[in-house]
Amino acid sequence: MPTVSDAAQGGAPLPFAEEASGSASGAAVADRIASSISLGLLSVGERLPTEIELAQQFGVAVNTLRKGLAELRDREIVVTRRGRTGGTFIVKAPFPSPEEVRERLRDTSLVDLRDLRDEHVAVGSAIARLAATRVWGGSIVRLEELAARVSAARTPAEAASADSRFHIELAVLAQSPRLLRSEIRIQSEIAPLHWTFSDFEQTQTIVASDHHDVIRAVMEEDGGRASLAMSEHLQHDGVRMMDAKLSIDPDL
């Protein structure tokens, strides 16, 4: 599967680049890049090639390309960072429509969903353990505020975004930049899959109670319990994700 880094290194065209050629506008360029992300051809966390390389790949003027990137920045899908580790990075996958989620669940085997859950359990429970040993100051208050946003959400998309933000904040508290990057990538993949087709209110209740258990253990600086609570929480997410697949695909 082509990724941006391959494209940047090997000079291969970006997925969908050709379709945007000709008289493409900035908005068309933005849409192509956004759909590449929705379809998983580009992942959250990846750095886009330089503006000049991108403009060449899309066959548009650098100015047009810049308009496209500006639109993606406005939609908070990419950010451009300055400094020694700078560049334009994908920070969010556009939230997929129910139809897109249905398709993704249909195309992904149960064992692959299980593997996604397994990776999340490994990363998430390590993050919870480290957060419990490294938490300081008023950072727990922030975590509680973010947990409350999941309960206050009115739609699955809003709840999924708040849920992801909670997990990312915990990874920030764990102080491992590598684990943070892994968590951000996994969240963009997994959150729509377990929120979109589950019973909304029931999911909100379970997630709120799970988050509460994690927060309590982190607050008490009990790494073992935090890790266990997170592991159980992510198993619940995994069950919902697999149930969603089984319920939309009765022919299996």
Add this chain to the structure above:
Amino acid sequence: MTTHDESTAALEPITAWFTRAFAELDAMNRDFCQLLEEATGVDDDVARLAKAGRDGFTERVRVFLREHPRINGAGLIFSRSARGEGKGVTEWWVRDGADGMTRYQFGVNPLGQRFYDYEKLEWFTVSVSSGRPWLTGPYIDYLGVEEYIVTMTVRSEVHGRAVGVTGCDIRVSDLERELLPLLRLAGGPALLLNPHDGVLVSSSSRFSAGDVVHDVPAGFRRVALPLANPPLTLLVSG
């Protein structure tokens, strides 16, 4: 006052490092504030202050970053809640390439998903509310400069009111490069702790940057750095 003999050979050089770092940060802060006092009036809001100061700040930060090759970024972050003055105002530069630097834009829109809600963060709140020079971290500056850093801050006052903080960031790996050689003068395993007992730098493989060490481990003793603020301590063996 702790005498030299009772402490450790690492105490004096580490204290001197922080004394110098805060003195130079304070000198930059005084230059920023003087510039703002001259260029603005008592009733100007922070957005006006930031605009009036930008060119002067740019040159001053350029000098600061040139003189301190391991500092990652520096600038003045304004308090938007002072007089309820709307969205965030940040004047911040980060190192870019060999000797370049570039102004950093943060997410200042409170409704955006990537809003950098800095007025709730420790590096902002402590110095701006108490006036104490402060050290925050190590922490991952998520939605900020997105690096694993330590931030040093002092309060900026203009026309008699607190308008924000002047600060500088150093990456945790660069702080280690600066301080590990000094810490090793202790002659045995030693840790430097932040105000929350979090490890800044350690010369013991049992403890790493970020770990919180509330209780003095067996075989270690606690030696406070003779700085009024921020309160930093050493844990040294023996």
